Amino acid sequence: MHTNLPPIESLLELVRNAGDAIMEVYHQGEWDTQLKADQSPVTAADLAAERILAQGLGVLTPDIPILSEEARIPDWSERQGWTRYWLIDPLDGTREFLQRNGEFTVNLALIDQQTPVLGIVYAPAKSAFYWGGTHLGAWRIENGLPHPIQTRSIKDKVHLLTSRRHGRKEAEAVAQVLEDFKVNTSAMGSSLKLCLIASGMADLYPRMTPTSEWDTAAAQAILVEAGGVLLDANTLEPLRYNTKDSLENPAFIALGDTSLSLEKRLKCESFNH
Template structure:
């Protein structure tokens, strides 16, 4: 891990702690969504101000008004979702994250996902592999050396002995097309389990190896998926039917993500 990864880890955790302070307020978010806006903006500014020391451009969901003519020349930049899972934030189910990805030559090469409520950090990079760290905010208080993080990390993917074929689906955006897809593959598996999850935690379950595939046919944006995509790549998993990043339209195509132990041809055959 180099200094860049360490900086991003600290930034993601600190942004998440700020979000958590707002999230834990007594406001009923279903009636008053101003705390959501505040949390999103505060997280954005923390990330923007701290990550600027890397001297790389930043494309953030909260500050996304960067013209394609301007960003099309970027060969390397940060892609940020300061609060992924706004519906989960409002529902107060805890399934929201801070997402920071490094994009190089239109590919996600590093991803950091931090879950403030779970206090779990996911990191993945081409030269780094992937890992998960629990109690991340506590460790941030004591770890001063970059490589110390690896001493507290669990390497991904985790080994699983469960023979059930697990499909992770969106908790808030489960579409008819996704359900039809699931029904179309039921006869290929002796047993299927659906796991509902919000935000980029769905992609993290694929990186863990806890779930086998994640079909996503509802709209997503690049900042929703780039971090998880990078982490999955670092586990030798795959994301099929995914376009390159930094397109003129930041809307993603439909895709299916698969864990390390799922054959790529099998994923492609499952696709539309």
């Protein structure tokens, strides 16, 4: 599964370089922002990070194709033959970047047989660096040293995470469904939410509004290796990637502790009532 891959240190350095490029733009304070076809913003920071990641991966793993939010998306006729590929979001949380709240990340995932098997998430403004993968453990790098992370058990309290723009309705619904728990809610941008659950600093993140595959894959690899799950909210099966023409995720549930089967109470059919 991890054969023919460069050392993890090379990949971490590449992601750090992309984050450094983002911070160079961030510190300039004024950005030329454009709107893409879907009306989402793109900045010089997105494009600089994309350039570094694409060039670096092209050197490190020239035989592995790349799917990136900020590059041309290959047609489904080409993608459906891929068994292994890199999935990247050079700047996850562009709106957070524009609002200067620091909650943006570089996401790099290796997908193998539709499953994330390696993920790196770097939040350069917060110096928060996470990585993990199948049989590799889940880690947070602090002061240059790796520290293992794992999800925590849920007892009587649930720390719920929501996105900054789409979270109110979901938070209210969760509080109703989990009325036997004390639910505390925090809003946060980007895939940092999944990394906090992987680190045992939060418990739950339901998302019913649209996201794209590059928003979740890297953090899913980390979360799963840390003991959590990222599940389709309709089927309760793990999210899979590159299974169709569209790159939009289904509604999903990220959960750190599955021992209480809370995911069954949060399925779309009950969640939307």
